[in-house]
Amino acid sequence: MMRYVSTRGQSESLDFEGVLLRGLAPDGGLYVPESLPSFTPEQLADMAKLSYAELALEVTWPFVEGFMPRDEYAALLRETYAEFHHPAVAPLKQLDGQLWLLEQFHGPTLAFKDFALQLLGRLLNLALARKGQRGVVMGATSGDTGSAAIEGCRHGNQLDVFILHPHERVSEVQRRQMTTVLDDNVFNIALQGDFDDCQAMVKASFGDQSFLGGRQLIAVNSINWARVMAQIVYFFYAGLRLGAPARAVSFCVPSANFGHMFAGHLASKMGLPVDRFVVATNHNDALDRSIKGGVLERQPLKPSLSPSMDIVVSSNFERLLYSLGGDNADLIRDLMQTFAETGEAKIPDQIMQAATHLYSGAVSDDETVDTIKRWYAQTGEVLDPHTAIGVRVAEHHQGDSPMVCMATAHPAKFADAVVAAGLEPSALPVNMQDLMQREERYQVLPNDIATVQQYLADHT
Numbered sequence: 362m363m364r365y366v367s368t369r370g371q372s373e374s375l376d377f378e379g380v381l382l383r384g385l386a387p388d389g390g391l392y393v394p395e396s397l398p399s400f401t402p403e404q405l406a407d408m409a410k411l412s413y414a415e416l417a418l419e420v421t422w423p424f425v426e427g428f429m430p431r432d433e434y435a436a437l438l439r440e441t442y443a444e445f446h447h448p449a450v451a452p453l454k455q456l457d458g459q460l461w462l463l464e465q466f467h468g469p470t471l472a473f474k475d476f477a478l479q480l481l482g483r484l485l486n487l488a489l490a491r492k493g494q495r496g497v498v499m500g501a502t503s504g505d506t507g508s509a510a511i512e513g514c515r516h517g518n519q520l521d522v523f524i525l526h527p528h529e530r531v532s533e534v535q536r537r538q539m540t541t542v543l544d545d546n547v548f549n550i551a552l553q554g555d556f557d558d559c560q561a562m563v564k565a566s567f568g569d570q571s572f573l574g575g576r577q578l579i580a581v582n583s584i585n586w587a588r589v590m591a592q593i594v595y596f597f598y599a600g601l602r603l604g605a606p607a608r609a610v611s612f613c614v615p616s617a618n619f620g621h622m623f624a625g626h627l628a629s630k631m632g633l634p635v636d637r638f639v640v641a642t643n644h645n646d647a648l649d650r651s652i653k654g655g656v657l658e659r660q661p662l663k664p665s666l667s668p669s670m671d672i673v674v675s676s677n678f679e680r681l682l683y684s685l686g687g688d689n690a691d692l693i694r695d696l697m698q699t700f701a702e703t704g705e706a707k708i709p710d711q712i713m714q715a716a717t718h719l720y721s722g723a724v725s726d727d728e729t730v731d732t733i734k735r736w737y738a739q740t741g742e743v744l745d746p747h748t749a750i751g752v753r754v755a756e757h758h759q760g761d762s763p764m765v766c767m768a769t770a771h772p773a774k775f776a777d778a779v780v781a782a783g784l785e786p787s788a789l790p791v792n793m794q795d796l797m798q799r800e801e802r803y804q805v806l807p808n809d810i811a812t813v814q815q816y817l818a819d820h821t
């Protein structure tokens with residue numbers, strides 16, 4: 362049975378159920394599996410014919426084993442990926458000779474976060490039901506995560522879900538994707554403040570949960586191990602369809618908190634032959650600077666046309682550094698301590714030397730718009746701004762292998778960038794065409810923690 366340890370080495374190890382219900386480790390680190398399963402080329406070749414849900418079972422079972430029976434887990438995965446509105450779940454589309462898109466936006470909320478949150482909601486509900494507990498999911502969102510979390514948890518009869526978004530500062534499509542979910546256990550709070558205020562409120566509430574009178578708060582942010590685990594699968598899925606294990610494939614990932622990219626790193630450690638990993642950022646380019654310059658830096662946030670990639674610190678990058686450094690927790694603890702104290706730290710050479718397959722690039726808003734325009738003219742394909750950033754960086758880092766660009770969101774979610782590129786706003790998919798007419802429900806609350814916590818206490 363898999364155990365999970367902290368990247369900073371000073372917390373007790375946990376089993377799968379433990380990491381499922383837990384956010385950060387008590388020592389401030391992130392949980393990672395103590396060891397990784399790996400697949401031989403022969404095993405990989407056999408996996409090439411599996412459906413998405415069947416492949417998810419093969420790839421993730423070693424992490425879940427012991428938590429639930431294998432046949433029940435298989436059924437849960439089938440149910441999870443049946444929520445996607447494309448028979449291939451994550452279809453590949455050729456953009457030109459060597460560039461491919463992996464369309465990750467066919468889930469209920471039209472962005473890649475559904476891959477993980479649809480599974481996480483089901484696993485959480487199961488774990489809580491077995492313990493005879495109800496859980497309170499609390500999260501802050503500037504857009505994508507909130508709707509994906511709500512869709513993932515709404516059917517969980519052990520869960521109440523509270524999502525805070527900054528009042529009048531998310532797009533109408535994004536707000537409606539959250540507020541038109543009318544299930545009794547879903548509570549949308551429009552906070553009279555900005556996204557940082559929302560985050561601060563969630564953080565403070567996790568720090569002191571006494572206002573809940575004994576019920577447990579659960580985090581569904583992207584440091585949750587089960588989210589990372591679910592995302593390993595589609596790297597195998599794309600690689601196998603493009604000729605792995607006989608042929609290596611490259612991946613380009615539009616990145617923010619780095620959960621997506623770290624999952625790709627794990628896929629390669631588990632036996633998938635990968636030529637290059639390319640990390641793409643917008644002008645919030647701390648990751649790009651870390652990879653090119655070997656330093657961690659904190660910079661002020663600048664809003665962009667790709668809001669789901671606006672980030673100051675990429676939490677999951679710590680997991681990559683830990684892995685590249687040979688699972689050396691002492692090294693990571695020192696590094697992160699210096700970073701916390703000074704806002705800056707040099708990544709040890711031994712870690713940077715292990716990152717030779719890693720490339721990166723940063724893209725401005727103007728370049729994002731230009732990329733959407735150019736690929737539309739060449740192929741008729743409308744890229745969402747996050748995907749466009751990936752494609753642009755991928756163009757500059759092509760080697761001899763096929764390059765898979767992760768298409769992380771549907772362009773209908775981000776009309777501003779599409780319109781800026783001179784195109785008509787993309788239509789919502791058929792199953793969502795009435796989104797603008799659906800009934801909404803949400804509560805506007807002042808930026809005051811006592812009021813928000815009272816609201817939670819009254820509704821759980």
Ligand SMILES: *Cc1c(COP(=O)(O)O)cnc(C)c1O
Nearest residue numbers: 616617618619620621669769770
């Ligand atoms: C969350 C998100 C990203 C960034 O993913 P990370 O795992 O945080 O790096 C990129 N694109 C879209 C559309 C997203 O919603």
